[in-house]
Structures are given as C-alpha cells and as structure tokens.
Amino acid sequence: MMKTMVGIFRSLTDAEAALEDLRANTFSQDQFLLLTPQTLSTGPLTEKGPAPEPPGACGANAGQVSGAITGFASGILGGALVGLAIPGIGPILTIGALALGGSFGAVVGGVVGNNVQLSADSVVSPEERFIYEYVLRQGAQVLIIQPTDDQRAEMAHNILIRHGAEDSVQAREQWWQQLKTNEASAYTNPAVPFSIIEARYRQGFEAALDARLRGKTPEEKEAFLAQYHSTVAQDEAFRQGFSRGESYYTALVERGDPRRSTAFAAIENPSPSS
Numbered sequence: 001m002m003k004t005m006v007g008i009f010r011s012l013t014d015a016e017a018a019l020e021d022l023r024a025n026t027f028s029q030d031q032f033l034l035l036t037p038q039t040l041s042t043g044p045l046t047e048k049g050p051a052p053e054p055p056g057a058c059g060a061n062a063g064q065v066s067g068a069i070t071g072f073a074s075g076i077l078g079g080a081l082v083g084l085a086i087p088g089i090g091p092i093l094t095i096g097a098l099a100l101g102g103s104f105g106a107v108v109g110g111v112v113g114n115n116v117q118l119s120a121d122s123v124v125s126p127e128e129r130f131i132y133e134y135v136l137r138q139g140a141q142v143l144i145i146q147p148t149d150d151q152r153a154e155m156a157h158n159i160l161i162r163h164g165a166e167d168s169v170q171a172r173e174q175w176w177q178q179l180k181t182n183e184a185s186a187y188t189n190p191a192v193p194f195s196i197i198e199a200r201y202r203q204g205f206e207a208a209l210d211a212r213l214r215g216k217t218p219e220e221k222e223a224f225l226a227q228y229h230s231t232v233a234q235d236e237a238f239r240q241g242f243s244r245g246e247s248y249y250t251a252l253v254e255r256g257d258p259r260r261s262t263a264f265a266a267i268e269n270p271s272p273s274s
Helices: 012-024 062-077 107-112 129-137 150-162 168-186 194-207 218-228 236-255 264-268
Strands: 005-009 032-037 081-086 090-095 141-145
Touching: 005 012, 005 129, 005 150, 005 168, 012 032, 012 141, 012 150, 032 129, 129 141, 129 168, 141 150, 168 194, 168 236, 194 236
Parallel strands: none
Antiparallel strands: 005 141, 032 090, 032 141, 081 090
16 A cells, blocks of 8 residues: 655645645545644644633634635535544544545544544554644644555655645654653653653653553553563653653543643643642
8 A cells, every 4th residue: 555645734824735736736535634623823832831712823713714724625625524523632624535435534533533443554653643633733734645656656745845744753853842841850760860761751651642552451551562662661761751641641632622721731741740
C-alpha cells in the first residue's frame, strides 16, 4: 500500500489552497481528508496558560468560521463534510470523501482517536496519533493524502511543501518543548539532572500516549511495554515519564474540549504534584 502523507497547516487559508491544488492536479475526494477544528484561534495556543474562548480564524467567531468551511467544502468538494466530536479535542469538521468511507475510511478514527477499529497495518502510526490530536487542539488543520503511485506521491509532497505544511516531527518537537520545563520540575530524582535522563523520560511519556494503549488494563499495558519497550521499560526515568504521560492523557479526555475551559493549563501543563 502506498504510504499515507500527512501535512499540518497553521492557517486555514493555506489548508484550503492545498486542497484546491490537489483538486487541480486531479486528486479525487477519496484520496484526501482534511481535519479542522470548528473553533479556530487567531494564533497558536501555548501549552502553558489558560486558554480563554478565542475568536475564530481571521477574527471571525466560531459560527462564521464553520460557515466559511462549510461553504468551501460545498463549493470545492460538493459538500463532502462530516462533523465529529472527539474526546479531549472537541468538535471537528472533516472535509473530503475519506470521511465518508471507502478504502481509506478508517483514517478518521486512526488519526484522532474516534471509536473506529483499525487493522494492524493502519496507514497512520498509532505512535503519532497524539501529535495530530495536539495540533488540532492548537487550532491547526491536518491534511491526509493517499497517493496512488510514486509519481502522485511526489506531486502530493510538493503540494504540501508549496503551501507551507509542517510534518509530525516538527509538531512533535514543539509539543515537547512546551511541556519540557514543567516535566523537568516533576522529575523526582535530584541526584540525576533532568538533561541526562530527558530522552528516556520523554520516551516513557510518549509511550503512554500510544493509541494502542487506550482503554487497556494495567496488565495489558505492562505486556505492551515488555513487547515494544523492553530495553528501557524498567528504567526509572522511563517509568516516571510513562506515569506522567498517562495522567496527561487522562486529564485531556476527562476535561473535554480544552478550548472551552480555563482548565486547559492544568491539562496540557500538569503540576509536578499531580
């Protein structure tokens, strides 16, 4: 199967331009999917402070933004738009026929954690789903493309680059940098500087966010760690990071849509005592 391509956009205008470019290059609706929050920020949220209810993109309110997106989908894609409510993220709009089924129909669940069962050879890595969830909480758009061959893959890659898409590596590093200071304070072994064990701590934190662990029992989690992280699973720093990562994800799900709560700071930047 051709590898799925994913681009992250911080601007709705850029995401729309990329969609138009895909259509102009004869990518069909069942080859792409755009995920976008219904409520968009005028700028990226930080992971460190309360998030007041923001205005929409370009100063518009949420209703105006949703209307603009709906109009765009209707005009460009013939109305291929579906709404989802995703735990820990909030209301999401999906644009593109991928949201409606077909050979790529499970991608919606694969990317944002909806209750869709995925096969073992999912086109979206379960280790990366939390990053796409993160950028959606930030008000960004996620564009998923499934090219049919290598030539089309190169074309899709060029379209993403041309319109300023980020990749998951860039977003992942931004996410961690916004959490890093607080997590250094949370680390409880003063004998070893956080800078020395940061890589293992972060590995544990991210392991806890792996989508394959969602809804699993403690015993199942331990079996998972033994299988996929056997070389570090018993490391103290890894374990502390894993515990913090579990608390982080639990708080996100329990609090609901962070954009509608001033508790956002406590979710994305949990206190060292939690």
